[in-house]
Structures are given as C-alpha cells and as structure tokens.
Amino acid sequence: MNILVIGTGYVGTTTALVFAELGWNVTGLDTDAQKIQQLEKGVLYFYEPGLEELLKKHLSSGQIRFTTNKEKAIQDHEIIFICVGTPSRPDGSADMRYVKQVAEDIGQTMNGYKLVITKSTVPVGTQEQVTLWIQAAQKGSYPFDVASNPEFLREGKALTDALNPDRVIIGSNSKKAANLLQTLYQSAKCPVVVTTPRTAELIKYASNAFLATKISYMNELARLCDQLGVNIKEVANGIGLDPRIGPSFLHAGIGYGGSCFPKDVSALILAAKQNNIELSILEKVVYVNQTQHLYLLEKARERLKSFANKKIAVLGLAFKPDTDDIREAPALRIIESLLKEQANVYVYDPVAKLPADLHYGSVTASNELEEAVKDADAVFLCTEWPIFRNVDWAKMKSIMNQPNMFDGRNVLDSREMNSNGYFYHGIGYE
Ligand SMILES: NC(=O)C1=CN([C@@H]2O[C@H](COP(=O)(O)OP(=O)(O)OC[C@H]3O[C@@H](n4cnc5c(N)ncnc54)[C@H](O)[C@@H]3O)[C@@H](O)[C@H]2O)C=CC1
Numbered sequence: 083m084n085i086l087v088i089g090t091g092y093v094g095t096t097t098a099l100v101f102a103e104l105g106w107n108v109t110g111l112d113t114d115a116q117k118i119q120q121l122e123k124g125v126l127y128f129y130e131p132g133l134e135e136l137l138k139k140h141l142s143s144g145q146i147r148f149t150t151n152k153e154k155a156i157q158d159h160e161i162i163f164i165c166v167g168t169p170s171r172p173d174g175s176a177d178m179r180y181v182k183q184v185a186e187d188i189g190q191t192m193n194g195y196k197l198v199i200t201k202s203t204v205p206v207g208t209q210e211q212v213t214l215w216i217q218a219a220q221k222g223s224y225p226f227d228v229a230s231n232p233e234f235l236r237e238g239k240a241l242t243d244a245l246n247p248d249r250v251i252i253g254s255n256s257k258k259a260a261n262l263l264q265t266l267y268q269s270a271k272c273p274v275v276v277t278t279p280r281t282a283e284l285i286k287y288a289s290n291a292f293l294a295t296k297i298s299y300m301n302e303l304a305r306l307c308d309q310l311g312v313n314i315k316e317v318a319n320g321i322g323l324d325p326r327i328g329p330s331f332l333h334a335g336i337g338y339g340g341s342c343f344p345k346d347v348s349a350l351i352l353a354a355k356q357n358n359i360e361l362s363i364l365e366k367v368v369y370v371n372q373t374q375h376l377y378l379l380e381k382a383r384e385r386l387k388s389f390a391n392k393k394i395a396v397l398g399l400a401f402k403p404d405t406d407d408i409r410e411a412p413a414l415r416i417i418e419s420l421l422k423e424q425a426n427v428y429v430y431d432p433v434a435k436l437p438a439d440l441h442y443g444s445v446t447a448s449n450e451l452e453e454a455v456k457d458a459d460a461v462f463l464c465t466e467w468p469i470f471r472n473v474d475w476a477k478m479k480s481i482m483n484q485p486n487m488f489d490g491r492n493v494l495d496s497r498e499m500n501s502n503g504y505f506y507h508g509i510g511y512e
C-alpha cells in the first residue's frame with residue numbers, strides 16, 4: 083500500500099519513516115519547502131535520536147520520498163495521514179486551521195476513493211468535521227472515509243515509541259477503513275483497539291491529561307515534602323511499586339512543558355466548558371504546573387536575597403532531554419523570571435538553542451558548560467540531560483562565585499553536592 087503523510091514535523095516525519103520501515107511505500111508532503119529540501123537530502127532538520135539514520139536508509143532504498151506538490155501527492159495516494167499541527171489558540175482551544183486546509187485540499191483534488199486518517203491530536207468531533215470539510219470542497223462525488231488514529235510517541239524517544247507502541251487506537255465508523263488500518267498495523271505487537279472516532283479522539287486527550295495530572299500531583303506533593311523533610315524520590319519509589327499506580331511519570335521537578343501537555347490539557351478543559359462540564363482537577367493541574375517554577379525561584383531568592391546583577395547559569399533549555407524542542411519549556415519560564423529581576427543569565431544546552439525572537443535583557447547562550455558556570459552565583463538545572471549528572475561538580479565549585487545549586491529536575495545526588503560544599507536545593511528533595 084502507498085501512504086501519504088501530510089505534515090512532516092516531529093510526528094509526520096516519524097510516522098512516515100516507521101511506515102517505510104514496516105515495508106510500505108511512503109510519501110511525505112509539507113507546505114514548508116525548506117523542510118522538504120532538507121529531508122530529501124537525508125538531513126533531519128530537528129534533533130531526534132535514530133531518525134536521521136532511518137531517513138538515509140529509506141531514501142536510498144526508495145521506500146520514502148518527499149514533495150511539496152500536494153495535487154499530485156493526493157491524487158497518487160489512497161491512504162492519507164494528516165499530521166499537521168493543532169496548536170493552542172489564545173483561549174486554549176485547538177487551532178484547526180491546518181487540518182481544515184488539508185481536508186479542503188483533499189476534497190478539491192481527490193480523484194477516487196481516499197482513506198483520510200487524522201493522526202494529529204484533534205478535538206472530539208473532528209472526524210465528523212473533516213468529513214464535512216472534504217464534502218464541501220469536493221468537485222466530484224468520490225467515496226472516502228475519515229478515521230482517527232492518534233499518536234502516542236514521546237519526543238526524544240519518537241522512533242522507539244512509534245516502532246513499539248503500547249497500543250494502536252483506530253477510531254472508525256467504516257469497516258473498510260478499520261480493516262485497511264489494521265492491515266497497516268498488522269506487525270504491531272500490541273493491542274489494536276478499534277472504536278468510534280469520538281472515543282479515539284478522547285482517548286488521546288485523556289491520556290495526555292492523565293499523565294500531566296500525575297506530574298502535577300507529584301510536584302505539589304514535593305512542596306509538602308520540603309516542609310516535612312521527606313524525600314519525594316523515595317515517596318515516588320514507594321508508591322510506584324503499587325501496580326495500580328505504576329512507577330512512571332512520578333518524577334517531581336519544575337513542571338511539564340513541550341508542545342503537547344500544556345496545549346492538550348487546555349483544549350480538554352475548554353471542550354468540557356463548551357459542554358457545561360467543569361474539569362476542576364485539570365484546572366488545578368494547570369495551576370500547579372504554572373506555579374511550579376516559581377516555587378524553586380522562591381527557594382533561590384531566599385538564599386541569594388536578590389537576583390539583581392547576579393550571574394545565574396541555567397543548564398538545559400529543552401523541555402526534556404534528547405530533543406531540541408523548547409516549546410513551553412519550563413527553562414524559559416525560569417529565564418524570563420530571572421531577567422525580570424535583573425539577573426545576568428547564561429544558558430547552556432547541549433542541543434537546544436535560545437529562540438531568535440527573544441527580547442529579554444541580559445541573556446547569553448554559552449557554547450560550553452564551564453563558560454555558563456564560571457563566576458556564577460547560582461546554577462539552575464532545568465533539563466535532565468545525562469551530561470549534567472556526569473559533570474565533576476566538585477571541580478566546578480572552584481570556578482563559581484557562590485556554590486548554589488537549584489536542581490529543577492531532582493537529578494543530582496543531594497548528599498554528594500552538600501559534601502562538595504554546595505548549597506543544594508531540589509524540589510521535595512534536599
Ligand atoms: N510532537 C509530538 O511529540 C507529538 C505530537 N502530536 C500531535 O501531532 C500533531 C503534529 O505535531 P508535530 O509533529 O509536533 O507538529 P510540527 O509543528 O512539528 O509539524 C507540523 C507540520 O505540518 C506542516 N503543515 C502545516 N500545514 C500544512 C498543510 N496544509 N499541508 C502540509 N503540511 C502542512 C508544517 O509545515 C509542519 O512541518 C499535533 O496535533 C500534535 O499535538 C501527537 C503525539 C506526539
């Protein structure tokens with residue numbers, strides 16, 4: 083089967099490569115000619131472990147190709163995955179303009195049966211909406227199905243997750259569409275759930291919102307741990323051994339970021355409001371997340387008295403390790419607050435770059451970790467890149483002005499840091 087993937091961002095590129103790896107012929111289509119040019123050359127324009135090797139492999143095997151020619155691509159393919167962005171609108175709802183554009187393009191261009199699948203994260207009811215958009219744009223009256231097949235991969239682990247999913251969710255009202263999708267996923271070694279499109283769409287939001295809830299729960303509990311002199315990591319370990327709770331997503335820190343949790347939790351809250359339902363737990367999840375970085379800043383303020391004219395090193399910019407993605411990164415919230423209080427901020431991340439449109443005060447991107455830490459009055463560790471664990475912090479202390487470490491990811495050994503002469507503060511972990 084020939085597959086067209088529309089939108090070659092994180093999800094689209096990964097999806098296209100994984101289908102190629104599973105033996106299908108795949109075309110990636112994007113409106114961004116620069117991205118397509120790079121992908122055609124075998125260059126991955128974002129950082130994601132393992133993907134570039136797979137890209138090169140399937141370009142040379144001819145299993146994958148890329149294009150900006152939407153008419154030809156849509157006409158040549160029967161199976162079309164929509165992987166475009168669904169960012170937040172100012173009111174928190176999902177901006178569906180890219181999905182609508184693709185649906186209209188398909189409607190206008192189609193020349194025979196099409197199976198259109200939304201892999202983008204979309205509000206409940208989108209399958210019906212996409213059907214209407216395609217119908218309205220159609221010139222002929224070609225048959226088509228629209229199905230939902232949400233994606234659950236994580237950035238930084240995109241390839242492993244997409245090659246070994248926990249589950250495949252297929253939302254379809256059409257037997258033909260469900261069968262075609264089941265064939266595509268025939269080699270998946272996980273449960274394949276076939277359900278209604280609305281259920282599939284809600285499963286995606288409910289998963290992300292639940293994971294965000296686990297994190298905010300642990301983050302708030304960590305604040306209590308600070309007061310009680312209890313180590314949140316040991317609490318996480320103790321509760322995570324209960325299989326009803328599970329050990330993952332219990333790691334306390336300065337909050338969740340990324341392109342998905344913040345936007346998807348907001349979109350779900352708003353969708354509930356539009357249906358006269360208050361998702362009050364999720365509203366608190368957002369509140370805890372928006373204030374978590376302030377909690378660590380307050381600990382640092384207590385220690386330093388003031389940030390004005392102090393040199394502060396921020397280690398880690400990406401919203402998590404193994405990605406260059408800085409969308410909604412908690413590090414940016416910390417940097418913004420420090421700059422408002424007139425600190426001189428030096429940032430080091432092994433991969434991620436400061437956004438070009440930053441108009442903050444005194445912020446410097448350091449090429450070396452030592453450059454950021456030298457003469458610093460405090461370090462904020464904001465992303466748990468493995469290299470930060472392996473730094474010789476005892477040696478680093480000698481180049482700092484004051485050895486203060488605010489570990490926003492609870493990754494350093496507090497006892498070791500204290501015995502090296504640091505004032506160390508994690509979150510619920512001292
Ligand atoms: N990033 C992630 O880890 C995950 C994202 N998702 C969801 O997948 C969707 C895509 O997310 P990302 O890949 O991160 O977005 P992205 O922003 O990296 O990529 C979207 C791509 O779509 C392209 N595009 C926009 N309009 C287009 C059009 N009319 N025709 C062709 N291409 C068009 C853009 O140029 C861009 O390259 C979102 O709904 C997101 O919530 C789901 C699971 C994981």
Ligand SMILES: O=C(O)[C@H]1O[C@H](OP(=O)(O)OP(=O)(O)OC[C@H]2O[C@@H](n3ccc(=O)[nH]c3=O)[C@H](O)[C@@H]2O)[C@H](O)[C@@H](O)[C@@H]1O
Nearest residue numbers: 233234235236237331332333335337338339340342401402
């Ligand atoms: O819909 C999406 O886009 C994706 O969103 C998340 O994936 P992702 O945002 O890439 O990364 P996560 O590993 O989930 O981390 C998200 C944020 O939570 C934070 N986090 C995670 C786990 C934890 O225990 N504590 C914690 O603070 C991370 O630092 C990061 O900022 C989900 O894990 C994926 O299943 C989903 O497909």
